[in-house]
Amino acid sequence: MIRVILADDQTLVRAGFRSILHTEPDMAVVAEATTGTEAVRLTAEHRPDVVLMDIRMPEWDGLEATRRIVSDQRLDAVRIVVLTTFEQDDYLYGAIRAGASGFLVKDMEPTELIHCVRVVARGDALLAPSVTRRLIADVAARKAVPPPAAELASLTARETEIMDLVAAGMSNEEIASCLAISHATAKTHVSRILSKLGLRDRAQLVVWAYESGRIQPGWLR
Structure with missing residues (x-):
């Protein structure tokens, strides 16, 4: 319920x-x-x-x-x-x-x-x-600030890949299909990424990725 x-x-x-x-x-x-x-x-x-x-x-x-x-x-x-x-x-x-x-x-x-x-x-x-x-559109028009090196360094290669996909608008189901992994695995990776970056959820991750320049205009569909 x-x-x-x-x-x-x-x-x-x-x-x-x-x-x-x-x-x-x-x-x-x-x-x-x-x-x-x-x-x-x-x-x-x-x-x-x-x-x-x-x-x-x-x-x-x-x-x-x-x-x-x-x-x-x-x-x-x-x-x-x-x-x-x-x-x-x-x-x-x-x-x-x-x-x-x-x-x-x-x-x-x-x-x-x-x-x-x-x-x-x-x-x-x-x-x-x-x-x-x-x-x-608004965030992308601002000057990108490089993402904190320490925060990015804390992510594994797979987590960085999944972070970019989340920020580009993909759901866990779409990420799982794209990377040939299970939905549970995708969800676990996303949770770890949010924890490492100190973000509450996917909405804040999208903003963080655009403001830091990780994602460029046109990626989100």
Whole structure:
């Protein structure tokens, strides 16, 4: 069962998300928050798999609430999807750097929301395609900073290869097929890479790879 917390100050928005998720037999909404402060408290109390976090809320906003949850080592397994009405770049970059595993706009289709929750719950990252394109275009336009030699040196040749494939947009299944390895092996490699680089998930790895110049424009499909 995928346990979800809804954090949004609008009652109708929460009700809509709740009705969508409750139709799925493998999902359950375990709590609802109306402020960022409440979202942090309820997350610590319930330790859900996924938090759907509105970007604009009273008291702490969604970004501050996300930062506080991510910084709590007891909540390391919690994944956060930031939701907003606007695809504003400041929100996007802030969400990823705060540690969010996904960023979606609220006008998504119900099937997209359900897919997002499942993807993030299993440990992958998810960004709306339009958001990903803008993120990559913006980051790629900046002057690349060489990746820290010590961090790259800590990776094996195979891990470096897989890191580049992850940053180029491949899923674990695609990596396994490309390299003729099992899905479990690919997943293990990705986990080790994230740990060695001190990154939370694949979304942060994509940004790290572009900002460091490891991946060039046009690689991500």
